[in-house]
Amino acid sequence: MTWLVPLPVIMPLLGAAVTLLLRRRPVLQRAVSVLVLSATLVVAVLLLASTATGPPLTVAVGGWAAPLGIVLVADRLAALMLVVSAAVTLCVLVYSIGQGMADGDDAVPVAVYHPAYLILTAGVTNAFLAGDLFNLYVGFEILLAASYVLITIGATRSRIRTGTTYVVVSLLSSLIFLTAIGLIYAATGTLNLAQLAGRLDALPDGLQLGLQSMLLLAFGIKAAVFPLSAWLPDSYPTAIAPVTAVFAGLLTKVGVYAIIRTQTLLFPDGPAGGVLLVAALLTMTVGILGAVAQSDIKRLLSFTLVSHIGYMLFGIGLASSAGLSGAIFYVVHHIVVQTTLFLAAGLIERRGGTTTLDRLGGLARLTPVLGVLFFVPALNLAGIPPFSGFLGKLGLLQAGVDAGGALAWVLVAGSVVTSLLTLYAIGRVWNLAFWRTPHASMPADGGARAGRALPRLMVGATLALVVLGTGLTVVSGPLFDITSRAATELRERQPYVHAVFAEEVP
Amino acid sequence: MTAGSSAVRRTRWRDRIVAALVLVAVWMLLWGVFSWATLAGGIVVAAVVLKVFPLPAVTFAGRPHPLGLLRFAVRFAGDLVRASVQLAVLAFRLGHQPRSAIIRVPLRVPSDLVLTLTGEAVSLVPGSLIVDTDQASTTLYIHVIGVADRDAVERFRREVYATEARIVRAIGSEAEIGMLGRPVPVRRREDS
Amino acid sequence: MTVQTLADLVAGACLVSGAVLSLAAGVGLLRFPDLLSRMHAATKPQVLGLLLILAGAAVRLHNIIDVTTLVLVGVFQLVTAPVAAHMVGRAVYRAGQARGDLLIVDELREDRTDDGSPAR
Amino acid sequence: MTVVGIIVSALLFAAVSLVLIRIVRGPTTLDRIVAVDVLLAIVVCAIAAEAAFTRDATSLPVLVVLSILGFIGSVTVARFSPRSRR
Amino acid sequence: MLILLTAHLAAAVAAPSLVRLLRLRAFYVLAAVPGAALVWALSHTTTMRDGHAVAETYPWAGQLGLDVALRMTSLSWLMVLLVGGVGALALIYCARYFDAAEPGLARFAGVFVGFAGAMLGLVVSDNLIVLYVFWELTTVFSYLLIGHDAAARASRRAALQALIVTTLGGLAMLVGIIMLGEHAGSYRWSQVVSDLPGGGYLAVAVVLLLLGALSKSAIFPFSFWLPAAMAAPTPVSAYLHAAAMVKAGVFLVGLLGPALAGAGPWRPVVLTAGAVTMLFGGWTALRQHDLKLLLAYGTVSQLGLLVVALGAGFRDAALAGAMMLLAHAMFKAALFFVVGIIDHAAGTRDLRELSGLRRSAPAVWVVALLAALSMAGVPPLAGFVGKEAIVDAFLSGGWWEWTVLAAVVAGSMLTVAYTVRFLWGAFFDKPAVEPRTVHRVSWSFLGPAALLAAAGLAAGLFAPVLDRLLAGYADTYPDAGHYHLALWHGVTPALALSALILASGAALFAMTMRTRWWRRVRLPVDGAAGYERATDGLGRLAIEVTGATQRGSLPIYLGTILLVLVLLGGGALLAAWPLPGGFRLWDNALQLVPAAVLVVAAGFATRARRRLAAVVLVGVTGYATAILFILHGAPDLALTQLLVETCTMVMFVLVLRRLPGHFSVRPLVAARRLRVAIGVAVGTVISGLAYAATAGRQAVAISTGFPEPAVSYGGGRNVVNVTLVDIRAWDTMGEISVLLVAAIGVAGLVFGGSGRLLHSGRRPPLPTPPRGQVWLMAGHTLDAGLRSPILEVVTRLVFHTIVLFSIYLLFAGHNAPGGGFAGGLVVGLALVLRYLAGGRHELAVAAPVDAGAVMGAGLFIALGTGLAGLIGGGQVLQSTLLDWHLPLLGHVHFVTSMIFDVGVYLVVIGVVLNILRSLGAEVDRHEQIQRAGETARREKVGAA
Amino acid sequence: MSPNLLLVVVVGVLFAAGVTLLLERNLTRVILGITMLGNGVNLLILLGGAYGGPPIVGVTPEPRMSDPLTQAMILTAIVITLGMTAFLLAMAYRSWLLTGHDNVQDDVEDRRIMRRAERDEGLENEDEDGGQR
Ligand code: NA
């Protein structure tokens, strides 16, 4: 089975190479991309099937056994993230193909889009699989570099303006991450995560705190944790819909993943847990107030994105098995749902010509299918039962109540308030964009005449994600089994360390 | 195929082989190992480089003249040392503002290669600098520092012609060497 | 006096004189009144100074692999340095940075056309 | 050789300092570019001198790179510097 | 039960198609589903009479304590009857109420059935979380139902208001549920009751649970959302008020009461809120003109009564409450149906405009009368039985009970008064009003109302039967009650109070007809205004917080991040203080030279006002860094750094040639100082951390284990290169992907949003070169003023040599400084030279292969060696050492990882080429186009 | 390991200067700031590895070798920085092409909300009927 482990990175990169070579054959490019990501999904599912009950799978790249070389580790958390990310990226890819075909690829130059998208995917999977701190950095760089390209695709004025914010902030976070790596290597002489787990423990507390803060800072920017989050709502919404969707859904979660990984493996008893809880509270509340204040659907969704990162931090900050399990479940849920909502927002933009609440209206009647595609994931996001958002929140609230303590109770309250305000924000969108009498600028004939008919492939991809998000409710039992086993594995640390050092040194 | 075209082909092959030989030589110098393996590698690499990046052939009208080359090298080294010392002195001399001039030197041999090599040689010697060139008339415009008066300027002009002559005598063809005997070209555009 | 000591002496002399030429360049670069004059100062460490130091290094390393490399370095430097000087000098002149008051004659000005290049 | 080393280092350091002043002062970009050219030449000298003192040739490829490609920077600036200052 | 729920779900999903197929008749079909629930419940009547429960359990998410545990006991049985019965009737009513052309009818039908299903699930859930799930589902469905007529602003606002208020309560309840569930270790109510916490924990949980129940049931101060929800179509109102939604809260009070009524805050909260609601609702109902609103406030009042009864905490009150619950469902649904009929028939619901309906619609009048009298509590109707039982229950008690009794009596008087007002307003002749002519009301339209009104009569008459069935619930209270439901208990104080209520209620109505002063009496607290204030306040808060945190300015965002860095890092340094000693000033005194240069250049770079000056100064720091690398023993780094520095310089110049020479913005002094301050703080903290981290190293670096296997396993002596192409080849693979994608991005940005990206396309043929020696393929295409024969000739002479050198670096790299990166960059710079000497056409011919293809091929090769290792049975990127002894050539040593390095080499070439094509050639083209445009303009101006 | 104080100072200076430039509004300065920060980080990584001779077997004895791993990391970082610089420069160019300058502009939507906050206003687009406006 271990031979499968590098494939989720290798295959998309290979796809990128092939699509570059096929840059004049759009049809083939699309086929290669879909094929590659489908295969990645299959591999991810196989990895999850193996690790769900078994030990982590590891690969010493090039035969250079840990700690000398780079080791790739697929444990439960990583495998789960791989599955979700592969599924989401595949759906978004199909959506963007639909969009590209409908637009004659004017808005999405295929020659750039497919290689960049596939490289983005490879970066994400690499970050999940990295068992080496510097390789984690490289994974981040891959996905970030690709994201810079994708967020500025089309190079319009607004995309350049907002893209600059995104790129510069991300570059700063990369620099901070690299600084952290330099400091950690200086202090420990190793990069291997499993080995770091032991060596960091031996360092004095103050130094540990310094190293931990630098990592948290770097990942906190990527995950959009308040007060490091303000860049996100400014930069995501202007990109093309599939890009915004996959960024919002996936990229922030890679940051969250990195926080989970380093917090549990490297700093399990680190002194920054309380900081995380405070950050969680602020992220939740400031984020959702931002959402309430917005008058554009995509910006509003971006703020809810920030806000709900707070939920995940809440679980991580609790550091209990239940908290981590809830956080991981929430990550999975949020990847799917936030992506879906941004795809739906893309459809809204297509149908209504805008995502500004000022000028939208009557979508529920004009395009009922769009109503379903938005309403269901919106309720899911707001944590309305029986959707997965509710289940994730439930897990976190249970963990919070179990933990007790003033801060935990404040966070329970904060979570509840955030949930309500999310519903309020979503409800406003629904009332204005979907229920209100259509604005005069809205074409009434299903959009066909104005060229605003919704391409089937786009609707289909969004629908698939809606179904996937709803399906999380049905499989929540087994899924929570996996997340709680993943949480246990994370907290025990030993399974990971043993798996890494099982290989022989060359 | 005419005889003329086959002659052209022969010339082209000769140019290619010369180019390849230069590359192989550089290759050997880079490795510093003079073995058959290095040589073989050099030939392969040179061939690949020339094939992948084609460039117009450099056609030498003449051939290297060892004596001329030696004469040129010795004179060049002498000039180099002399000028460097002069200029260093100039630099350290406080309170002195050196005067300079920009002069036109239309070369006698109408060849880009001669133009370039003369220009390089002149440039390499401290105190003179190619400010501009005119390809059509093979003219160098040279900035000279440390010239006190018109006489010094003319002296320098003669030195440039001497350098041109040494270069042509080192690598030029018979025809080119013959051109050196021509009078120094005069200015064509007095009306400007 | 062994061969070794003699070699070191030669190398030392080369190195020190090369360094002196570099310093002279620095001084000239700072003191010469206009840019074209400074450019002449710049030539010294690029040519003679460098050649001297390379020679010094060659004496010290006296290993065929390294000496060949040093020869190449010297050749490459001799080929490329004048090009840079020429291109910069041309730009300086065309940008009007050549100080006319320091020039005894300027024969290029007589020949210049609108686009900066000399007449054909 | 140590004495030579110290002398050479001091001379090169002094040279670098003067060049740096020119780089900072300018006043034009071309001034700075000329100074950078000199700086690079001094760097080549320094690396070669270091190789000479330590008898360690590993940095020679760096010299080759500098000697064959170092001029590209200034040629680029010169090539694209504005026609006149106006 | 799961089958019933599934049937509801299926029907809800199928409903839209069904409506499209059968139009209005579809409602009859759909009515069968809640009808089936009714029938199913009735079939379990004997089970309930015997005090047994019906239970089913299905697994869901065990980790969360979630299982679909369904359990029907006496109280839930009653609720199933109501939910199913009223639901079925409401659907039947819909078939007549709606016009076939009603917009959104298909969706409406589905949502309605879903709503019924959610309500059904709610009442039969034993797992409290599952109950909450259905609870919220009813909220969502009611949101959609209330907003059915979404074109009306009032509808939308009312729907959102109901959604928010009930969800607020619901979330509080959820926390309460979790508190109880986590304590008990189970979420099944049947198990939670056996392991209740105590003290403040329980009190908090109880308050939270009640918050949910009371907000759902529109109890004061949450009453305001229910009347506003009148915007919904009448069948929805009927269902919402009679059996669903609001009844959920009442049901929850009833469900929790037996176990939690003893908890501290329960009775004060429930009784106070219920009593106030009762009075407030009745009082407000009394002055409504809209019949529907009158009924709605009536519901509010009745809900108060129900909450008081079911939450009082003892058996008799609970029994009375259950009876009242049943009675209310029947008469309230019937009355709403009637209002809907009146609205349809007369075209208005305003009682000031209605007159003479008693005569023109006698059947409606009879049905309405029957239901209304039940509401007023007139014997022998169900309402009477329930109300008398309540009065009786509170007669025997302490201070709380007497107070509540007074409220109940007063509230009932108000009920009588607004009942009379309803009847008078809807049906009686009014002198000043023109009698309404109405069209005939069909029996099928009136049927559901009639049926419910009749059921109210039957329930009154057969009260003792109900007594046995409902006692099953009431007896779950620990205290021993004595009361039995019946029409006649003899002459009791309760009977006297009932008579008093009826009489004074009628008098109150008469008073309201004569005087007006009471109209000015208002409750000091207005929930609706509170909601408005809250949402306004929320909006303000959101704007203020967002305005303060979301500044929209990149420098502020970066500054914030860096300040956090200073705080966290500085804090860590303080914690680590004092830092260990044992430092060295330097490793090598020569380091002082580049260090000094670097510091000076860095300082001046921040102050430079010219773009290129800043670039040059930063470049100097880069060169100084390279020298520091060499002095540290890192020639590979120095090599790459110098090449990169040159490339960077070229790129800067290529871009900055188009930008103005000076920075346009001159920063303010204060802002500049702040920036410097942050910079110094960051520098200090990073220095401190770097010091602390380095000084803190105890363990041996893993890289000390590199050199030996680098030779034996990696086949190379240059450990850095072996690290790059073998030990950490995986990183390198990622790194070339980064480069590649960045280069694609550069092209994307420069070429703009066109699909031509990376396509070299068909080039127009170049002009034929002039005769004579040609040095470059396209040098002659360059402007005469830009050409330089010296540059061309030298380029021609050294180009191949540079490329050759790059190949040397590529292959020598395994054992000496060099490698694929350096080699690729060298080729890239060679191409730069071609471009500089010959212009953009020269670049195009210099590399006739497409940059994308070069990059793609390079990546492909690198990945190929990775996969080759895997396919060869080893690990991914595993390399193989090959040693041959060849005749003549001698020993040939080869490592497959060198092929990987070739991939790297190609990618880097492609990257530089691509960047050059974009920032160089394409920008040239832009410039040419722009200049051509300017020339054309100038000529036009000149001609004019 | 005993830290090299000179490098520690140099790293600090590069960070300070880099941050000062990074916080500017002008994209060219920002890019330069990032370049300097990149150099600073690279030297910081270098600082954390052993000092010594070039890590080439046969040239430097093993115990005296400088740390090859930090060098591999720095090499990767240098090359990545090159790619990023190219990309940012292209952004600056594009920005100039579209707007005539390369200054980073503030976000329009955020500014609007800040203005509302200053004027003590509430939410925009209260629920009105779109058709009626
Ligand atoms: Na010269």
Ligand code: NA
């Ligand atoms: Na390998």
